[in-house]
Amino acid sequence: MAHVREAVAALLRESVTRLPEDYLSALRDAEAREESPLGRRMLRMLLDNAELAGRAGVATCQDTGIPVLFVQVGQDVHLVGGSLAEALEEAVRDAYRDLRKSVVRDPLVRENTGDNTPPIVHYEIVPGDRVRVAALVKGFGAEMTSALRMLPATAGEVEVKRFVVEVVQRAGPNACPPVIVGVGLGSSFDGVALLAKRALLRPLGTPNPAPHLARLEQELLEAINATGVGPQGLGGRFTALAVHVESAPTHIAALPVAVNLNCSAPRRAEVVL
Amino acid sequence: MREWHLRTPLRDEDVVGLRAGDWVTLSGVVYGARDAAHQRLAEALRRGEPLPIPLEGQVIYYVGPAPAKEGWAVGPAGPTTSGRMDPFTVPLLERGLKATVGKGTRSAEVKEAMVRYRAVYLATVGGAAAVLARHIVRGRVVAYEDLGTEAIWELELREFPAVVVNDVHGGDLYGSAQTAYARP
Numbered sequence: 001m002a003h004v005r006e007a008v009a010a011l012l013r014e015s016v017t018r019l020p021e022d023y024l025s026a027l028r029d030a031e032a033r034e035e036s037p038l039g040r041r042m043l044r045m046l047l048d049n050a051e052l053a054g055r056a057g058v059a060t061c062q063d064t065g066i067p068v069l070f071v072q073v074g075q076d077v078h079l080v081g082g083s084l085a086e087a088l089e090e091a092v093r094d095a096y097r098d099l100r101k102s103v104v105r106d107p108l109v110r111e112n113t114g115d116n117t118p119p120i121v122h123y124e125i126v127p128g129d130r131v132r133v134a135a136l137v138k139g140f141g142a143e144m145t146s147a148l149r150m151l152p153a154t155a156g157e158v159e160v161k162r163f164v165v166e167v168v169q170r171a172g173p174n175a176c177p178p179v180i181v182g183v184g185l186g187s188s189f190d191g192v193a194l195l196a197k198r199a200l201l202r203p204l205g206t207p208n209p210a211p212h213l214a215r216l217e218q219e220l221l222e223a224i225n226a227t228g229v230g231p232q233g234l235g236g237r238f239t240a241l242a243v244h245v246e247s248a249p250t251h252i253a254a255l256p257v258a259v260n261l262n263c264s265a266p267r268r269a270e271v272v273l
Numbered sequence: 274m275r276e277w278h279l280r281t282p283l284r285d286e287d288v289v290g291l292r293a294g295d296w297v298t299l300s301g302v303v304y305g306a307r308d309a310a311h312q313r314l315a316e317a318l319r320r321g322e323p324l325p326i327p328l329e330g331q332v333i334y335y336v337g338p339a340p341a342k343e344g345w346a347v348g349p350a351g352p353t354t355s356g357r358m359d360p361f362t363v364p365l366l367e368r369g370l371k372a373t374v375g376k377g378t379r380s381a382e383v384k385e386a387m388v389r390y391r392a393v394y395l396a397t398v399g400g401a402a403a404v405l406a407r408h409i410v411r412g413r414v415v416a417y418e419d420l421g422t423e424a425i426w427e428l429e430l431r432e433f434p435a436v437v438v439n440d441v442h443g444g445d446l447y448g449s450a451q452t453a454y455a456r457p
Contacts, residue, residue: 036454037274038294038436042398045434049401053349062339062349062402100339100348100422110309112421141354141377141399173447174354174377176399228454232376232398234436235450264400 001081007271008091008133012067015137015269016059016099019050022204023180023241023266030178030231030238039236043178046231046264061265063139064099067092067119068197070135074128085121092119102140122194130272134201137267142179145171148193148258155255157216160185161223167259168224168240173233176263180204181224181243183217184258186250196260199244201268208245217243232264278432282330283371288393291437293444297395298432303332303374305426307353310417311361318364325416326425328368335375337422338412339402347412347428351402352376355394359383366390374435378447388443395435396446408433 024047031043053060069088073079096116103117104110126132147167151159164183171179184195207214220243230236250256274296279287281301291297304326306314317324335355339348355375362373363386371392376399379387387394397405411429418424438446 036450038450045398045401045404049398049404052407053403056342056403058342058345058403058406059339059349060403061400062337062351063353064339098340098342098348100337102337102422114421139400144354172378172451173396173399174356176376226456228451228456230451230454232396233378233447233451234396235446235454237454265402 001079001084001087004084004087004131004273005091005094007273008069008088008135009094011133011135011269011271012091012095012137015135015267016064017057018054019060019265020203020268024050026204026241027178030241034231034236034238036230036234036236038234039231039238042231042234043238059099060267061139062100063102063141064096064116065138065140065143066103066116068136068138069119069121069133070124070198070201071121072124072126072132074130075125076129077131088119088121089117092117132270132272134270135268136197136200139176139263139265142171142175142261142263145175146196146258146260148189148256150189151255151257153253153255160255160257161220163257164220164259165223165227168261169227169229171261172229175261176265177229177233178231178238178241178264180262180266181220181240182260182262183220183243183245184256184260185245185247186256187248188250189256191248192256192258193260195246195248196258199246200260200262200266202244204242213245213247217245220245281332283332284330285391288371288391289441291393291440292442293437293440293446293449295437297435297437299332299374299395299430299435300432302427302429303334305334305336305338305350305412305428307335307337307423308357309420309423310425311358313417315361315364328365328370330369330371332372332374333365333370334428335373336426338406338426339422341412345406347406347409349402350406350409352397352399355379362386366392379439384439384443384445387439388441391441393437393441394439396438397433397435405433
């Protein structure tokens with residue numbers, strides 16, 4: 001367990017100071033193509049920030065969120081030496097010693113837990129003998145603008161698109177654009193939210209393998225970028241850098257759709273043990 | 274893009290010339306405060322108690338800084354979403370607050386009050402917290418210390434970059450710029 005604790009703490013520390021290369025590459029591309037002068041200035045500041053944070057070893061954003069951990073445990077793995085949940089909690093405590101403490105124990109009482117625990121953990125048992133931990137460190141500016149709607153069965157693609165674009169447009173500057181848009185389709189009320197969040201784990205530049213969903217991702221990206229919201233909501237071409245759609249089977253009555261936005265400091269990392 | 278170099282505290286004549294879309298840099302002392310601190314300021318006003326910070330001519334930056342690393346005055350310190358402070362903002366503007374700094378849209382009520390009391394709303398870059406912290410040369414908690422990162426901070430800025438979103442004439446950059454780049 002000490003191994004899990006160390007590895008996950010290192011993963012979190014790394015993720016808060018270094019943004020993924022696929023994202024930085026998309027950001028550089030956006031800077032080159034953005035038409036709005038103010039928009040270009042915003043994108044340049046984001047790139048400078050990523051460079052400074054990486055070099056100085058400080059967090060890219062003060063909001064280092066509630067870490068969301070996706071833990072896949074191979075069914076042949078036998079974990080020894082204590083509780084996995086506790087090891088993950090300790091990892092967060094270690095990693096957040098020098099970061100902002102942004103978690104309150106109770107949503108109404110609102111007393112800060114003081115160590116940024118507990119994390120949000122999603123467990124999954126998979127074939128194999130490995131443990132894979134993926135982390136999303138999400139700021140809550142973008143999280144607060146996310147939304148879910150239980151559309152009726154016959155709503156179809158048109159209604160889905162309308163809802164997704166509406167969420168991103170309404171979020172506007174609050175979500176710190178350019179955003180990455182995670183869309184969940186199908187499943188149930190709880191499941192669709194998780195699909196949207198999981199969609200944000202996918203590296204930029206990797207479309208959904210299903211052709212109809214890859215097409216939907218492309219069309220959604222174009223529709224979102226036609227809104228003119230732009231970098232930081234100050235107008236421009238690049239409101240979103242990517243749209244990722246994940247889908248799952250659903251009920252005959254419903255077309256659940258969830259939109260989870262990731263901000264301009266999309267911290268994402270993964271480790272295999 | 275017009276650019277202004279402002280020094281706090283601000284007077285009416287410092288802000289009336291600003292227009293939505295202008296670039297500004299801020300230097301001097303501002304106060305950092307977010308959700309919980311605003312709630313306490315509102316409670317103090319309701320009870321008729323004195324406030325722990327001056328408001329006349331002052332600037333509030335919506336921020337909850339991260340812990341400072343050695344060699345830094347404060348840790349990463351980017352803007353938080355301003356709209357959450359809307360329910361508490363009008364009484365502060367009424368008492369002379371000249372500018373607020375954050376990111377994201379403001380309510381109609383706050384926008385009207387900014388015109389009425391001659392105050393501006395500035396946006397800085399969400400997600401550029403390390404770069405912005407380099408423009409903060411001194412930082413200390415001055416009130417509500419028990420709130421941790423949500424305490425009220427006194428921050429001395431040096432050429433802190435921001436853009437005017439709402440000016441005292443009713444100009445609103447979020448509205449106008451998005452319309453300018455929207456495609457049918």
